[in-house]
Amino acid sequence: xxxxxxxxxxxxxxxxxxxxxxxxxxxxxxxxxxxxxxxxxxxxxxxxxxxxxxxxxxxxxxxxxxxxxxxxxxxxxxxxxxxxxxxxxxxxxxxxxxxxxxxxxxxxxxxxxxxxxxxxxxxxxxxxxxxxxxxxxxxxxxxxxxxxxxxxxx
Numbered sequence: 001x002x003x004x005x006x007x008x009x010x011x012x013x014x015x016x017x018x019x020x021x022x023x024x025x026x027x028x029x030x031x032x033x034x035x036x037x038x039x040x041x042x043x044x045x046x047x048x049x050x051x052x053x054x055x056x057x058x059x060x061x062x063x064x065x066x067x068x069x070x071x072x073x074x075x076x077x078x079x080x081x082x083x084x085x086x087x088x089x090x091x092x093x094x095x096x097x098x099x100x101x102x103x104x105x106x107x108x109x110x111x112x113x114x115x116x117x118x119x120x121x122x123x124x125x126x127x128x129x130x131x132x133x134x135x136x137x138x139x140x141x142x143x144x145x146x147x148x149x150x151x152x153x154x
Contacts, residue, residue: 007067008145010136012111014060022052062109064134066145069153071120073134074109080150083132084121086143091115094135103130111135118142 026049033044062074071078089097094117098110107129114135122129136142 007065008142009063009065009067010138010142011063012060012109012114012135012137014056015113018056018060019053022056023049025049025052060111062111064109064136064142066142066149069149071132071146071149073107073132076107076109076132078122078132079153080146081153082122082124082127083146083150084123086121086146087119088139088143089117089119097133102133105129106131106133108133109135120146 026045026047029048030041030045033040063072064074065072066080069080071080071083094115097117097119098108098112102108105128110133112135114137116136116139118132118134118136118139120132120134122131134142
């Protein structure tokens with residue numbers, strides 16, 4: 001088995017506005033601590049900002065990778081031989097697959113702030129998951145990486 005020659009990796013980071021909101025959370029906590037003095041105010045600002053930034057970073061930290069014959073998307077690790085064709089979804093079609101077209105058995109790595117997505121069929125008959133819905137900023141590149149990885153393993 002030959003490994004994929006062009007591995008793919010993407011981190012689904014949170015948008016910039018979330019970092020500003022993290023700062024506003026710190027300011028809010030600083031205002032709550034204002035009656036207790038300057039040191040608690042600074043502690044609230046730093047602590048609140050840091051805590052909100054950790055939450056934003058944790059939510060925005062999943063990665064999508066195609067490496068060594070596997071698709072690793074968040075917590076899922078699937079061999080590319082168990083995957084079928086990948087369908088690149090434009091923003092309108094991606095929204096449809098997130099809402100009324102969605103199957104409850106599907107694996108969704110969903111980030112609503114990322115407009116593009118890729119829908120990959122699961123061909124393994126023992127897997128009850130019909131497809132993977134992956135929010136991605138580069139759906140064409142991911143589809144190409146999956147195709148190359150599938151061809152390399154055959």
